Amino acid sequence: MNFSVTILGSSSATPTARRNPSAQILNAGGKMFLIDCGEGTQMQLRRFRIRFQKIHHIFISHLHGDHYLGLMGLLQTMHLFGKTSVVNIYGQENLKPIILEQLKYTEGYIKYELVFNKVSYDEVSRIYEDDKITVDSFPLDHGIDCTGYLFKEKKTDRKLNKPKSDHYGLSIEDIVNVKRGQDFITKDGETIPNDELTIDSRTPRAYAYCSDTAFKEDLIPIVKGVDLLYHESTFMQEHAERAKMTKHSTASEAAEIAKRAEVSKLVLGHFSARYKDLTPLLNEAKDVFENSVLATDGAVFEVK
Numbered sequence: 001m002n003f004s005v006t007i008l009g010s011s012s013a014t015p016t017a018r019r020n021p022s023a024q025i026l027n028a029g030g031k032m033f034l035i036d037c038g039e040g041t042q043m044q045l046r047r048f049r050i051r052f053q054k055i056h057h058i059f060i061s062h063l064h065g066d067h068y069l070g071l072m073g074l075l076q077t078m079h080l081f082g083k084t085s086v087v088n089i090y091g092q093e094n095l096k097p098i099i100l101e102q103l104k105y106t107e108g109y110i111k112y113e114l115v116f117n118k119v120s121y122d123e124v125s126r127i128y129e130d131d132k133i134t135v136d137s138f139p140l141d142h143g144i145d146c147t148g149y150l151f152k153e154k155k156t157d158r159k160l161n162k163p164k165s166d167h168y169g170l171s172i173e174d175i176v177n178v179k180r181g182q183d184f185i186t187k188d189g190e191t192i193p194n195d196e197l198t199i200d201s202r203t204p205r206a207y208a209y210c211s212d213t214a215f216k217e218d219l220i221p222i223v224k225g226v227d228l229l230y231h232e233s234t235f236m237q238e239h240a241e242r243a244k245m246t247k248h249s250t251a252s253e254a255a256e257i258a259k260r261a262e263v264s265k266l267v268l269g270h271f272s273a274r275y276k277d278l279t280p281l282l283n284e285a286k287d288v289f290e291n292s293v294l295a296t297d298g299a300v301f302e303v304k
Contacts, residue, residue: 005207005230006048006299012232013064020041020043024209025045029132032051036060037069037074038067039069052074053083058090061211062140063091088117092121122139139218147211150223152205152207158199160179168197179198205304206228207229209230227264229261231249233251235250237251251292252285255289267294268281
């Protein structure tokens with residue numbers, strides 16, 4: 001199953017000539033999950049050739065403008081493009097009246113159904129699940145209610161060892177059972193262990209999105225061992241006091257979370273517009289956690 005993240009926006013509070021405000025697309029087996037929707041997100045979707053009509057779930061981390069001000073325009077464009085299927089929006093409960101009031105006062109009309117799903121800002125909560133993936137929200141520390149999101153693949157059935165299954169003459173029903181982990185019993189009563197008939201499936205992959213937050217040790221067990229971690233890194237360590245005051249993180253603090261959580265790869269993002277060259281932020285993170293990369297607009301990261 002494809003499992004990849006496309007960066008649509010990597011800037012913090014204000015956009016720059018090269019960086020849009022926060023937005024990402026997670027492609028999970030062809031299902032497109034939009035994570036945050038800063039101003040200009042729909043333009044980035046068109047730029048990077050991501051089909052609007054495939055987006056049915058939108059996750060908003062918090063109600064600072066650089067994370068949701070692109071939402072209203074996107075929803076209206078979906079309508080104009082003829083969308084008829086349900087769109088689920090996950091976020092703070094005040095997001096619903098914000099969107100509905102705009103529709104009311106502009107006499108706007110959306111012909112598809114919007115479903116608003118409130119997330120918890122006090123604990124880790126399961127907010128979405130299908131046959132292939134789960135999504136949990138978890139609280140961050142940003143002054144106003146703010147949440148991160150953890151996307152995890154479900155473990156798939158074991159793969160069939162075809163030469164062995166042919167040797168023992170497994171029926172279709174037998175194949176279904178052994179792929180689910182059962183042993184096989186022959187007509188003579190002999191038990192064939194499951195691990196002789198099947199091969200273990202790939203280890204499920206996980207992606208964690210840590211939006212705006214101060215350094216928060218509580219995140220470590222939540223994102224422990226994920227394959228790909230996105231963690232905001234608004235400032236360099238020389239501006240640590242500014243980061244603390246505004247409830248943001250430095251690149252080295254993001255790397256410290258990645259290191260202690262033993263993740264496979266760290267993606268740095270949400271960069272302050274003061275940084276024209278992002279190389280110093282990357283170097284600062286690499287001093288703590290070597291496998292760190294930059295979330296530049298348009299970058300695609302395969303979750304492995």
